[in-house]
Each structure stands twice: as C-alpha cells, then as structure tokens.
Amino acid sequence: MMQMIFCQKLQKEAEPLSFAPVPGELGERILNNISAEAWKLWIGHQTMLINEKQLSLANPEARAYLTGEMEKFLFGGDYDKIEGYVPPEK
Numbered sequence: 001m002m003q004m005i006f007c008q009k010l011q012k013e014a015e016p017l018s019f020a021p022v023p024g025e026l027g028e029r030i031l032n033n034i035s036a037e038a039w040k041l042w043i044g045h046q047t048m049l050i051n052e053k054q055l056s057l058a059n060p061e062a063r064a065y066l067t068g069e070m071e072k073f074l075f076g077g078d079y080d081k082i083e084g085y086v087p088p089e090k
Helices: 024-033 036-052 060-075
Strands: 005-007 012-014
Touching (some): 005 024, 024 060
Antiparallel strands (some): 005 012
C-alpha cells in the first residue's frame, strides 16, 4: 500500500507525488506536503495564468511570478485568480 501524506492544500490525507516537481528546497517542500491531486490543480491553474496573462516562460520575470503564485496556491495565500472564471460544479 502506498504511503499517504497530509496535503496542506487539500487539508486531507492523499496520495503523494512520486518526485519533486521543481528543483531545490521548494521542490522538496512540495514533495513532502502537497498531494498529486493538489499538484494537478496547480497545473490547471498555472495553464490558465499563462494563457490569460499571455506569459512567456522564456521571460525570467514571468517564471518568478509563476513560482510565487505556485507557492501561494499550494501553501495558502492570496494567489491571482482569473477574472470571470467560474469553476465547473462537481
């Protein structure tokens, strides 16, 4: 049976990621505290930010912005939301 972690984003026990998704200390923090489900939510949100704000990942400022938003999204904070977006009902 796979070892579960307590996901700080979802506030529940959940399946962990299989590897650190970003390098360094932040990647280790994500690996140890964020579930695969929450990471998938971040990837969707990140895609919307990139598309709606027309960010270029070749731009260091855009990458720094996304890193900051990722940390706020995953660990709590006032992260940027897409204006007018209404998530689908479950």
